[in-house]
Amino acid sequence: MSTQGEQVTVARPVSKEGIGLHAGELCRVTLLPAVSDAGIVFVLGSGEAVPATADYVVDDERATALGRGQARVRSVEHLLAALYGMQVDNVCVKVEGPEAPACDGSAREWVDLLRRAGRKRLGAARQVRRLREAVWVGDGEAWAVAAPARGGLSLAVGVEYEGTAAGRQALWIRLSRGKFMRELAPARTFALREELEALRTKGMARGGSAENAFAVGRDGYSGPLRFPDEVVRHKMLDLVGDLALCGERFEAQVTAVRPSHRMNVELARALRARFLGERKGRGGGEERQR
Numbered sequence: 001m002s003t004q005g006e007q008v009t010v011a012r013p014v015s016k017e018g019i020g021l022h023a024g025e026l027c028r029v030t031l032l033p034a035v036s037d038a039g040i041v042f043v044l045g046s047g048e049a050v051p052a053t054a055d056y057v058v059d060d061e062r063a064t065a066l067g068r069g070q071a072r073v074r075s076v077e078h079l080l081a082a083l084y085g086m087q088v089d090n091v092c093v094k095v096e097g098p099e100a101p102a103c104d105g106s107a108r109e110w111v112d113l114l115r116r117a118g119r120k121r122l123g124a125a126r127q128v129r130r131l132r133e134a135v136w137v138g139d140g141e142a143w144a145v146a147a148p149a150r151g152g153l154s155l156a157v158g159v160e161y162e163g164t165a166a167g168r169q170a171l172w173i174r175l176s177r178g179k180f181m182r183e184l185a186p187a188r189t190f191a192l193r194e195e196l197e198a199l200r201t202k203g204m205a206r207g208g209s210a211e212n213a214f215a216v217g218r219d220g221y222s223g224p225l226r227f228p229d230e231v232v233r234h235k236m237l238d239l240v241g242d243l244a245l246c247g248e249r250f251e252a253q254v255t256a257v258r259p260s261h262r263m264n265v266e267l268a269r270a271l272r273a274r275f276l277g278e279r280k281g282r283g284g285g286e287e288r289q290r
Contacts, residue, residue, distance in 0.1 A: 007124045009091055009120050016109065021075055021099070022074060022204045025207070029094065040080065073095045078100070081107050104211065108186045129275050155171075165220050187226065
């Protein structure tokens with residue numbers, strides 16, 4: 001483990017309201033300052049406090065949902081990606097409604113909200129974990145691996161949507177606040193045009209519109225793109241948000257091929273188990289690597 005500056009929370013409460021992507025209902029999120037080592041905790045309408053870790057993931061089909069008992073909140077990945085990418089370590093997330101607002105389908109509005117909230121340094125050191133050996137998850141042609149690396153978190157993602165305008169896309173980024181804001185946060189959610197009806201039949205994408213998503217067809221897209229490779233950039237954005245659920249900041253090279261929320265969460269669980277196992281193996285403490 002190493003240290004990397006001070007832990008940060010938001011300097012003041014800020015709120016955002018909007019329609020949820022899947023439920024199609026009005027939702028509201030308020031970000032509140034938190035103390036050092038509190039982590040990211042969602043407080044749901046029932047008053048239930050749900051830590052943002054993989055232990056509390058209750059659904060990962062087309063979005064990531066956290067829950068405890070009967071209380072749950074869906075579509076948390078874009079907000080979590082913004083918190084991780086903007087290096088905000090501790091915050092209380094008060095949620096009114098069944099999910100986080102879809103905003104424009106990306107993390108850009110969450111970044112703007114965090115910038116409006118400001119940053120408050122908490123004095124406590126930010127701990128960054130280092131992998132000792134690779135962690136792999138996968139099923140057939142879809143797989144992901146986190147390998148030991150120094151110099152922060154690097155991400156490589158490859159996707160393939162055969163027979164569509166998206167085709168094959170790949171992207172590598174060494175994550176930083178600046179790169180997150182410029183290269184990942186604006187990338188919007190999408191769906192294949194041929195699957196939209198099936199999604200709505202299953203009770204998903206009811207709040208989806210041209211304001212918060214785009215469709216990928218065989219010959220083109222439903223509207224102008226923000227990046228030529230916006231599809232893979234959004235997949236990487238989702239990966240950042242889901243990896244935040246390992247509950248630790250860490251250094252690694254993460255490679256994901258055909259990622260999904262289900263696979264991302266599986267990797268977050270595996271990393272969390274590895275980090276907790278290493279901690280127990282050292283009797284609850286760790287030597288700092290220099």
